Amino acid sequence: MGAEQSTVEVAMLEEPRGGGAVTEDATTAGAEAAESMPAARPAWAPVLLGLAGGLLVAVLGSGWAAWVAAAGLAAAGVAAGREAAAAQRARDDAWSKRLAEYRAQLEARSSDDGVAALCGGVVPIWRRHIESTRRHTEEEVSALTARFSDINGRLDGALAASRGNAGGDGGAVSVLEECREELNGVLETLHQSLIAKQELLSQISDLACFTEEMQGMADTVSAVAAQTNLLALNAAIEAARAGDHGRGFAVVADEVRSLSDQSGEAGKRIAEKVATVNGAILATLEAAERYEREDKVSVSGAEEAIRRVVERYREVTEGLEHSADLLRRESDGVREEVEGVIVALQFQDRVGQILSHIEEDMDALTDALESDDPPDVDAWLVNLEGRYTTPEQYINHRGDEATDSPSGGITFF
Amino acid sequence: MAKTVLIADDSASIRQVVGMTLKNAGYEVIEAEDGKDALSKLDGQKVHLVISDVNMPNMDGISFVKELKAQPANKFTPVIMLTTEAGEDKKQAGQMAGAKAWMVKPFQPAQMLDAVSKLVLP
Structure with missing residues (x-):
């Protein structure tokens, strides 16, 4: 080129x-012009010839006639020279005009041929550049979209995990509540156990009262035995005083005194056993009361320990939940931004379509340049507009003022 | 069981955006590069919804929807046309072909999900 x-x-x-x-x-x-152009001849040749003839006549001749002839020849020579000069100027003007016309034609032809050749050479290159750019843009935008989509997916996963860890079913807050309920159940069981022990203590105290009554009953038995023994002794005395008639009664009095001795012995043993039992009951009661106090202290300590643990765990989970909530809000914001980027990356589809149409038109222009028939500009523009697919193409075609980026909409049929 | 949605678009980035949006919402997605590729991948099988571009190589979206509706399995499959075109004549052509909705790019993922949930068959 x-x-x-x-x-x-x-x-x-x-x-x-x-x-x-x-x-x-x-x-x-150029050769034709050079050949058809006459050789340049000096306009002063006839003048020289006239003057030379006149001088020769004057030298060879003699008298005034010779000088007149010489003057005439010189004058004729000058006149012939003037005519020749005028004719030469006319020819020069004509050739100058022809050369100017030829030059204009040559320049016009050269200009048209040059633009056509330029377009024929450069348009396919431009088209390849556009196609390459469009392809690279699509590949990179697709890669960007895939990466942003992946980021969005990971964010969703992280958010779901965060919600699961901090709150909701199986989350830290939920586990805390479950632990608190279970520990409260344990404390309640301990309290119930304490109450049961108190009831047992009460019953043991009642037993202690019974042993006192039994001690009294044993004392009563001993007293009755002593009185009976005394009565048997009195009966034996009266039987001895009655002589032979009282002999049988004396035997009965001895037996009664023997029974009263046995009763007194039994009452004594009962009193001893009751005292032993009473001592055991008192010891048991004392031990039970001691255990109860210790249990109360233990339960109270356990309750306090559980309360502290739950409180500390609650503080940790609240902090965790607060952090998770902050993370969720930030992640939501990032996700919205990423979605915005993904939406914005849809520009590639519009740009790709516009560039495709330009490529098609460049192909058509290349074909038109190789054709002998000049293209119909109006038909060309109508055809170009008929292939538009985006609103901005119509705007650009009409040369209208560019508006904001188009936003999508949906129509349900 | 997850609903299946077919997306036909010659733009890889658009396919990815639609695919990401629907997969995150629990849909199964089949991707096709144009109408011919979509018919090949469907192979007469039923899908719950189709999202198709209009201007595609090999087979454009309008022709694809017409052929889709001719299949017994997808006679009642709802179709969303997803395109840069917003002209009424184009919309009418989409409606005549059997589309249920006309969505103009660029779209918002939430907007897409809303339209899909309204149209997808149970």
Whole structure:
């Protein structure tokens, strides 16, 4: 292309001088012009011839006649010279005009051919550049979209995990509540156990009262035995005083006294056993009361320990929940931003379509440049507009003021 | 069982955006690069919803929807046309072909999910 352009420029420069053209057309035309142009002849030749003739006549001749003839020849020579000069100027003007016309034609032809050749060479290159750019843009935008989609997916996963860890079913807060309920159940069981022990103590205390009554009953038995023994003794005395008639009664009195001795012995043993039992009951009661106090202290300590643990765990989970909530809010914000980016990346589809249409039109232009028939500009523009698919293409086609980026909408049929 | 949605678009980035949006919402997604590829991947099988671009190589969206509706399995499958075109004549062509909705790019994922949930068959 550069070489062709230079040869055209050389032809344009060389042609007016009638030689040195390089291109085929320019060389032929220049040669024709050079051949048809007459050789330059000096306009002063007739004048010199007239003057020379007059001088010769004057030298060879003699008298005034010779001088008149010489003057006449000189005058004729000057007149002939003037005519020749005028004719030469006319021819020069005609050739100058022809050369100017030829130069204009040559320049016009060179200009049209140059633009066509330029377009034929550069348009396919532009088209390839656009196609390459469009392809690279699509690949990179697709990769960006995939990465942002992946980021969004990971954010969703992280948010779900955060919700699961901090709150909701199975979360830290939920586990805390479950632990608190279970520990409260344990404390309640301990309290119930304490109450049961108190009831047992009460029953043991009642037993202690019974042993006192039993001690009294044993004492009563001993007293009855002593009285009976005394009565048996009195009966034996009265039987001895009655002599032989009281002998049988004396035997009965002895037996009664023997029974009263046994009763007194039994009462004594009962009193001893009751005392032993009473001592055991008192010891048991004392031990139970001691255990109860210890249990109360233990339960109270356990309750306090559980309360502290639950409280500390609650503080930790609240902090965790607060952090998780903050993370969720931030993640929601990031996700919204990423979704915004993904939406914005849809520009590639619109740009790709617009560039595709430009590529198609460049192909059509390349075909038109190779055709002998000039393209119909109006039909071309109508065809171009008919292939538009985005609103901004219509706006650009009409040359209207650019508006904001288009936003989508939906129509239900 | 997850609902299946087919997306036909020659733009890989659009397919990814739609795919991401629907997969995150629990849908199964089949991707196709144009109408011909979509018909090949469907192979007469029923899907719950179709999202199709209009301007695609090999087979455009309008022709694809017409052929889709001719399949017994997808005669009543709802279709959303997803395109950069907003002209009424184009919308009418989509409606005549059997589309249920016309969505203009760029779209918001939430907007897409709302439309899909309204149209997808139970």
